[in-house]
Amino acid sequence: MLKIDSLTKAFKDRKAVDGISLAIPDGQMVGIIGRSGAGKSTLLRMVNRLAEPSEGRIEFDGREITALKGRELLHWRATCAMVFQQFNLVGRLDVITNVLTGRLYHHGLVASLFQRFTAAERAFAIRALDRLGMAHTALQQADTLSGGQMQRVAIARALVQEPKIVLADEPIASLDPLNAKVVMDALRTINREDGITVICNLHTLDTARNYCDRIIGLAEGKIVFDGNPGQLTQRMAREIYGAEAEEAFHEGMTSTTIGGEPAKARLFEADLKKSQAAARAMAG
Amino acid sequence: MxxxxxxxxxxxxxxxxxxxxxxxxxxxxxxxxxxxxxxxxxxxxxxxxxxxxxxxxxxxxxMPNLKLDKLFLPRGEEGRAVPGSITYWYADFWLYVRLIGETILMALTATILGAAAALVLSFPAARNLAPTRTIFWAARRFLEICRGIPEILIALILVFAVGVGPLAGVIAIAIHTAGALGKLFSEVNENASMRPVEGIRGVGGNWFEEMRYGVLPQVLPNFASYTLLRFEINVRASSIVGFVGAGGIGMELNRVISLYSDDRVVAVLLLVVMLVTVIDLLSERLRTHFIGKENLA
Amino acid sequence: MSAATLSAFDPAMVDEARTAHPGAFGSPKRRAIGWTIAIVVLAYVAGSLWYFEVWKLAYASDRALRLIRALFVWKDFSTWQFANIYAGIAQTLAMAFLGTLLGSLAALGIGFLAARNTMRVTLFRQAVRRFLDVLRGVDQLVWGLVFVRAVGLGPLAGVLAIFVSDMGTLSKLYSEAIENIDRKQVEGVRATGASPLKVVRYGYLPQVLPVFISQSLYFFESSTRSATVLGIVGAGGIGMIIIERFRANLFDQVAFVVINVLVCIFVIDWISRKIRERFIGETAH
CATH class of the missing domain: 1.20.5 (Single alpha-helices involved in coiled-coils or other helix-helix interfaces)
Incomplete structure (x- = not known):
């Protein structure tokens, strides 16, 4: 159970996150929506402690996350994996090493500086890549991959952390619809199969509706909606997005709705082909 | 109007x-x-x-006093070279070769030591990577001092401390190299993308791991190129530090220029110019060969 | 293949993954190469340091301590000849200024002789270039030593040393600037029927002069730095004062002079950067 209590992040002239309180039970898939600048990113980064909160506290299973320091803080970051909009892979390293960096917390300094990973870890990393259909790229340099592939590698990196929570900060905002669907399916899969809590910042409404158990709407750093996708009315959504409503509702924009299929539990290359065929059909 | x-x-x-x-x-x-x-x-x-x-x-x-007809005459019966021949001009040839070898070794060792120190210091000396402002400030000032004092001056002081010989020269050049390369390296670091760093921080890596995985792979080709360039400069430097007794061909050059006024001066000078030119050419080849493909700094 | 934790991975599963993706487990050949390189470099450094008699460092401690103490404990501060010290610094600046100025003037002529588009006679151009290579190949300090032998101790040797080495480098840089010129302007001047000298004056100079000046300023800056050590071989300036006091074991004064020189160099770097910024900022448009 992740509990957030009146969390605030104040910058010089404004509050990016303004007194947010939340409780997220284990294994939930949560979508956070809102227009750009609503504080979605800041909120997620504070949960991972990549950003320091100005006020308020975060608790996980009774431990106060906001008070962690040193090695305990690193342990929290290892437990609470982060997936970034720009993937944040190390472009000049190969894919398998990028995935293995997810194990860094568990190594001593010398072992990690000399890239000494165990055989079991390597097998584990291969397994994680395989689940995302990326095992064949294991020896490729990461910056030779496409955006969608990079994001899948980033999710594999998150998986080998064996996290309790995955935070995804606009994971599909830089991807085309097809890859966006593949990535969202993958997040959904690890949520359903591994029971990992997934908290996902999303810009588009239909993606949140299709994939998430619960939707939280942010506007100007405050929660304006918290409920299941069914409860989110069109009027409510317009209020959340304001002037950006048209863009957010527009189906073509980094949305994941291609064939109108519901989220899959597992990912196979066959699914990928089917999605590609669907995309072609739509284009033609 | x-x-x-x-x-x-x-x-x-x-x-x-x-x-x-x-x-x-x-x-x-x-x-x-x-x-x-x-x-x-x-x-x-x-x-x-x-x-x-x-x-x-x-x-x-x-200027060498060479006579065309005697140019290639070997040493005579009692081991004396004929005046006007190349063997006479370069009577101490093998001494020069040994000293040039020593000069190259000095430059190489100093470059390796200096580059290693620069590598370590370049991360705390990069504005965007330093763990705290104080560490950044201290690292920057330290590098500036290393770079600011001319190597020959450091060599002079070290010769006093450890005695005449190449050791003083090697350490002096290594110190200067650490400062010069450290500044260049830290500038490369400041231009590195912070995204991989954030990625490593996100998985729970500590500062060292952020540098090792997030920054180092990005900057290594540039570091290599700068280090090779520095090696060229250090070959010149190590042929000079001998002036204050810090080893290498410079010691012989100093002796020859100060004591004699004959063709020995040009003999040694010619070898030094050749050494510098050849090293420049080789290093340029190497740089385009290794780094040219990926990115030329 | 469903979700599995790392601890649930048994050797059989590892082997399975290894057969499927052998490359992901690191190739023994690459590891061997890595180890070899590391060992060779370490062995080289250790070996060369041994050859350079690194153990001398251990014996040097008392002398080094004396040195370090002298750097911080300044004795008889009032008796130091400050006028002498600052005159030395001024002399260094003057040497750098004169040397760079003369070098720039010489390079102004030689640059045109070494550029492909202004010197058509290949043989002559190549000869000029090789001559410049030799000037640059010999370090400024060596020139200093040579000129001390030729004209005696003092700043004249220093000015000549700076002049010769700056001339070598500046001529090369100037000739490159001349080769990168916009040809249309030159042809425009030539079309008016101007003599070759006038073509240079009105076609080339306006284009290359700003580049020349900025490069010369840069060299003035670097020459002040190198001129401080020219005195070590007797070629005038503050270096002579440094080595004089060093020989007399007045290390506290040496430290003081070096600090002053560093401050001076820092100030000149700063001023020169400002001038170049302004100058290039004004002439670039």
């Missing part, structure tokens, strides 16, 4: 006058500095006039 023209003319005249005064002030300042410089360094025409012939005399005496 006429007023417009006259206004324009007046402005033009003003502008020209302004520019002319600016130029005059500039020229006057320049001449004043020039006069002061001439006075301070006692660079008077009569000194120059008496000095110039001596320069040509000197260069005349150090």
């Amino acid at each position: 006429t007023s417009a023209i006259s206004t324009f003319e007046r402005h033009r005249a003003d502008l020209i006058r302004q520019r002319r005064t600016m130029n005059l002030v500039f020229i006057a300042g320049f001449l004043a500095v020039l006069a002061a410089s001439v006075y301070i360094s006692r660079f008077y025409p009569e000194r120059l006039a008496s000095g110039l012939p001596r320069i040509f005399d000197y260069f005349g005496t150090i």
Whole structure:
């Protein structure tokens, strides 16, 4: 159970996150929506402690996350994996090493500086890549991959952390619809199969509706909606997005709705082909 | 109409006058500095006039005295070389070769040591990567001091401390290299993308792991290129530090120039110029071969 | 293949993954190469340091301590000849200024002789270039030593050393600037029927002069730095004062002079950067 209590992040002239309180039970898939600048990113980064909160506290299973320091803080970051909009892979390293960096917390300094990973870890990393259909790229340099592939590698990196929570900060905002669907399916899969809590910042409404158990709407750093996708009315959504409503509702924009299929539990290359065929059909 | 023209003319005249005064002030300042410089360094025409012939005399005496007919004559019966032959000119050839070898070794060792120190220091000395402001400040100042003091001055002091020999030169050049490369490396680090760093921080990596995985793979090709360039510079430096007794061909060069006024001077000078040129060429080849494909710094 | 934790991975599963993706487990050949390189470099450094008699460092401690103490404990501060010290610094600046100025003037002529588009006779151009290579190949300090031998101790040798080495480098840089010129402007001047000298004056100079000046300023800056050590071989300036006091074991004064020189160099770097910024900022448009 992740509990957030009146969390605030104040910058010089404004509050990016303004007194947010939340409780997220284990294994939930949560979508956070809102227009750009609503504080979605800041909120997620504070949960991972990549950003320091100005006020308020975060608790996980009774431990106060906001008070962690040193090695305990690193342990929290290892437990609470982060997936970034720009993937944040190390472009000049190969894919398998990028995935293995997810194990860094568990190594001593010398072992990690000399890239000494165990055989079991390597097998584990291969397994994680395989689940995302990326095992064949294991020896490729990461910056030779496409955006969608990079994001899948980033999710594999998150998986080998064996996290309790995955935070995804606009994971599909830089991807085309097809890859966006593949990535969202993958997040959904690890949520359903591994029971990992997934908290996902999303810009588009239909993606949140299709994939998430619960939707939280942010506007100007405050929660304006918290409920299941069914409860989110069109009027409510317009209020959340304001002037950006048209863009957010527009189906073509980094949305994941291609064939109108519901989220899959597992990912196979066959699914990928089917999605590609669907995309072609739509284009033609 | 006429007023417009006259206004324009007046402005033009003003502008020209302004520019002319600016130029005059500039020229006057320049001449004043020039006069002061001439006075301070006692660079008077009569000194120059008496000095110039001596320069040509000197260069005349150090030119090799080769005779075409005796050029390739070997050493004679009792092991003496014939004056006018190349063997006579380069009587100490093998000594020079040994010293040039020592010079290259000095440059190589100093480059490796200095680059290693620079590598370690370049991360705390990069504004975006330093763990705290204090560490950043201390690392930067340390590098500036290493870079600021000329290597020959450090060599002079080290020769006093550890005695005559190449060790003082190696350490002096290594210190200077650490400062110079450390600054360049830290600038490369400051231009590195922070995204991989954030990625590593996100998985729970500590500062060292952020640097090792997030930054190092990005900057390594540039580091290699700068280090090779520095090696070229260090070969020159290690051929000089001998002037203060810090080893290498410079010691022989200093001895030959200070004690003799004959063709030995040009013999050693020629070898030094060749050494520097060959190293420059090789290193340029190596740089384009290794780094050119990926990215040329 | 469903979700599995790392601890649930048994050797059989590892082997399975290894057969499927052998490359992901690191190739023994690459590891061997890595180890070899590391060992060779370490062995080289250790070996060369041994050859350079690194153990001398251990014996040097008392002398080093004396040195370090002298750097911080300044004795008889009032008796130091400050006028002498600052005159030395001024002399260094004057040497750098004169040397760079003369070098720039010489390079102004030689640059045109070494550029492909202004010197058509290949043989002559190549000869000029090789001559410049030799000037640059010999370090400024060596020139200093040579000129001390030729004209005696003092700043004249220093000015000549700076002049010769700056001339070598500046001529090369100037000739490159001349080769990168916009040809249309030159042809425009030539079309008016101007003599070759006038073509240079009106076609080339306006384009290359700003580049020349900025490069010369840069060299003035670097020459002040190198001129401080010219005195070590007797070629005038503050270096002579440094080595004089060093020989007399007046290390506290040496430290003081070096600090002053560093401050001076820092100030000159700063001023020169400002001038270049302004100058290039004004002439670039």
